[in-house]
Amino acid sequence: MTAEILCVGTELLLGDIVNTNAQYLSKELASIGIEVHFQTVVGDNAERILSCVRTALGRADMVVLSGGLGPTKDDMTKERIADFFGKKLVRDRRAYDNMVQKAHEFGVFQITEGMKKQADVPEDSFILYNEAGTAPGCILEKDGKTAILLPGPPREMKPMFETAKREYLIPKAGGVILSVNIKMKKPGEAPAEIVGEAPVAERLDDLLESREPTVATYAKEDGCLIRVTAKGTDREEALNKIIPVVVKICLRFPDAIKRIYE
Template sequence: MVVELISVGTELLLGNIVNTNAQFLAEKCASLGLSMYHQVTVGDNRERLAEDINTALQRADIIILTGGLGPTEDDITKEVCAEVMGFKLVEDPHTRERIETYFKDGIYPVITENNWKQALIPEGCKVLDNHNGTAPGLILEKAGKAAILLPGPFNELKPLFLDAVSPYLQELQPEVIRSQMIKICGHGESQVADQIKDLIAAQTNPTIAPYAKTAEVHLRVTARAADDETAKSLIKPVVKEIKNRFGDDIYTTKEEETLEMAVVRLLKKYELTVTTAESCTGGLIAGRLVNVSGASEVFREGFVTYSNKAKRKILDVSKGTLKKYGAVSEQTAKEMATGGVFATDADVCIAVTGIAGPSTEGDKPVGLVYIACYMKDKVKVEEYHFKGNRDKIREQAVVKSLDLLRRSILTNYRG
């Protein structure tokens, strides 16, 4: 079954916002076993949008349109799609009631006349209740084709897709599609591909699809079968073989679990507390950890010691160490990690110091980063030479720091 994505909004063409919707929908459609050959971005223009909808309906079974469902005049997706597919717009009492309730219970109690535009729907279509906004999702079906209309804001689109659209798409599939995600740290995309090239060469069903992330590689193993149990049985041996090859470099096989979530899970499991001591990353590691629900149980404190003075005062890094080896050194990273533990009485401290650029520091190059982890009265320090701009270097340093923390816990506490 072929699906096509149309992203609507002049702000996308101008680069005012990043199209996170397209990335999310493409990945989810792939996991459902749908083929996507085209993605289109079009501005708020009736003629061009109508042309793109007509073209998409000719070459795809399903089209997903995002954006343009708001109350203003330039929100035209619903109107144009209904016109192209031959639907009349009628007011939906259920949606009107939901809009009234949304405003009554919200921070903006006044309903303006243009809000009622969102209560108009193509006659006979499926209405998907949007619990995070006023624009409902819509499914228009005609002549074996379907158009799925979703609101543009990602915090509305994502739950609506997961709760309503994904089950709808699954029902259209003649086969069951099941996927298993494997997330790996410590290897680049080419290294991972090389280690599983025999599996990829021999694949038929299930298939293995690699996705490169910053300092991570994700593998999606997908199987098609007549039923869910058969699909699971096809996936299981492939996942087992990949686990055998990568071992502890795999931090999760759960779709929604991030690296920081995996770290917090381990900290909770072994009843450990953690402190962060950051220089070049400026609090990004702490930020990733506290984004995880329940992190307050394990996160003790976060220090941003950007200056040498802060390193001495807060983390007790010796003046002699800074003078002899510099702020960016194995010795300084080690003392930062040690100082973080003793300053907060935490079980663990992860520390990072480096040169994110664009300027070098003496004879030390941009991208040089030292990451240290204090655990059980021992400090492990790793040296990295990251490539890329300032943001890329800092992002890589954060991922490697979290991964060092994760691997250190496994080494020291796993039975």
């Protein structure tokens, strides 16, 4: 299963906030075997959001969106996704009651129309109730394509995604992707002609061409990092693919490895 992450918010494009949601979602999706091929950021514009969704679902099985579910006029993610999937918005009583309760907890007692619209969800969708905020998320399916809508604030998005992962994604994912990291000593701790990125890559030339598992090197200030990644039906199968490659790497750098970790 493949996915694209679509983060909605003009503040992201302006650099006002750091897009930590994309990093979190990429790691979480990979951990259950869903391959993320693209990440996209789009501003709060209805037509551009819809265009990005069309593009995403044209090249991936699933689009995971964060942001644009709030009470203001520029929060329009839900409306555009409902249009795309041909669904009407209906008010969910549990979501409405939760919104009112959370608003009261935040000291807000006048419920505006904008706040009320947060409880509107696409009909026949899998609703993801928000335990940390006022806007619910949801999951929609049509013709083999899936959209997962999540709020933008990380403290709301993360627990909601955990629910989506546990109750919806894991049963559908059919596998896990596992990575094992090999941290090299930095120059000064070991000879630079051995632990520099170029010498490391040269010694691993044959392994870097492997597709299963994959091997990649990354230059870091505190020493080169080697990452071995494999996909399996479960953690054990993925690990069984990784271990022989990790052993080969260790044998090629017997005195230059600092630590090995997931």
